[in-house]
Amino acid sequence: MSSRELVVLGTASAVPTRHRNHNGYLLRWDGQGFLFDPGEGTQRQMAHAGVSANDVHWLCVTHFHGDHCLGVPGVVQRIARDRVRHPVNAVFPASGETYWRRLRHAAVFADTSVIAEHPLSGDVAEVGALTARRLSHPVESYGYRVQEPAGRRMLPERLAAHGxxxxxxxxxxxxGSVRGVSLAECSAPRPGQSAAFVMDTRLCDAVFELAAGADLLVIEATFLSGESALAKEYGHLTAAEAGQVAAEAGVRRLVLTHFSERYGFADEPAFLEDVRRSYDGEVFVARDFMTVPVPTRATT
Incomplete structure (x- = not known):
């Protein structure tokens, strides 16, 4: 199993369907689990996907519309019930803290002390390996990016030349040096891998900043391009706009999700067609329980 992969738990937008649960996305990243936007039913979706409460180290909410947060009570209570020992960082917009409190304590249960809360404010915020940027939606919403620091890769032929x-x-x-030979003489820059998560938003600078050079971009594509006016009115992206972002930002692998209930599986080719207007890279039209690996490391 890849140590860096996306497990899709739900792909619907405001209204779930028979085949699409409300949102839910677990990013496995070197032993850390980033659970993004647990919508209603996420706890059960986790069980179907073989994801346990112990797999969750981060609980990240983009905003407090129900399809992005109504699963919080079940996930929190499962963390408590399963006696998760490690810290769980909860990240959410500070402007929605009242809603967080209601969700966090929605029912009677034996509580847990492992959840550390990180309310976000401002246009850009950083919490550990996570960067958040404010998006453009009728309520305050943040997108997220997980970024590995850049490093260097050793070059065997250069090492051999220097003995x-x-x-x-x-x-x-x-x-950084051995016998007068520097690290730069025997290695090359290695970009850090990255994954970006962009939910409900209109096109804005922050979307492109989050997506810039991402190895994996998970992004809403609520509507097809024929509904672009409706998408803009309600603060959403079309599949064509998601493709535009991926192309301009140099994304390596694109995952479309958060589909309006008006679309079924038969409409998936239309989503691909919209994306292909501008983006010719790898595209996944997400379905519940799909697993998408983060692409292998780029060499430059």
């Missing part, structure tokens, strides 16, 4: 081998390679990586 560096064995333990000296580790010393070079740790100290």
């Amino acid at each position: 560096i081998r064995g333990a000296e390679i580790g010393e070079l990586q740790r100290t």
Whole structure:
């Protein structure tokens, strides 16, 4: 199993359907689980997908419309019931803190102390490995990005040319030089991997900033392009706009989700057609319980 992958738990927008649950997305990232926008029914979707409460280390809410947060009570209570020991960071817009409190304490249960709350404010915020940017929606909404720091990859032919081998390679990586040979002479820059998560929003600068160079972009495509006026009115993206973002931002793998209930599986080719107007990279039209690996590391 990949250590970096997306597990899709739900793909509907405001109204769930027989085949699409409300939102829910678990990003597995080097032993950390980022659970984004747990909508109604997420706890049960987790059970179907083989995801446990112990897999959740981050609970990230973009905004407080019901399809993005009504699963919070069940997830929190399951974290408590299963006696999760590790910290769980809860990230959400500070302007919706009243709603967070209602969801966090929606019913009687034996509570847990592992949840650390991180209300967000301002246009840009950072919490650990997570960067949040404010989007354009009728209520305050944030998009998220997980970013690995940039590093360097060793070049075997350069190491061999300088006669560096064995333990000296580790010393070079740790100290930056061995026998007068610098790390830069034997390595090349290695970009850090990234995954971005963009839900309810109109097109805005923050969408492109979150998506810039992302290895994996999970993005709403609530409407087809024929409903672009409606999408703009309600603060959503069309599939064509999602494709535009992916193309301009240089995204490597695109995942479309958050579909209006007016569309069924038979409409998936139309979503791909809209995206292909501008984006020729890898595209997944998400379905519940789909698993999407983060692409293998780019070399440049």
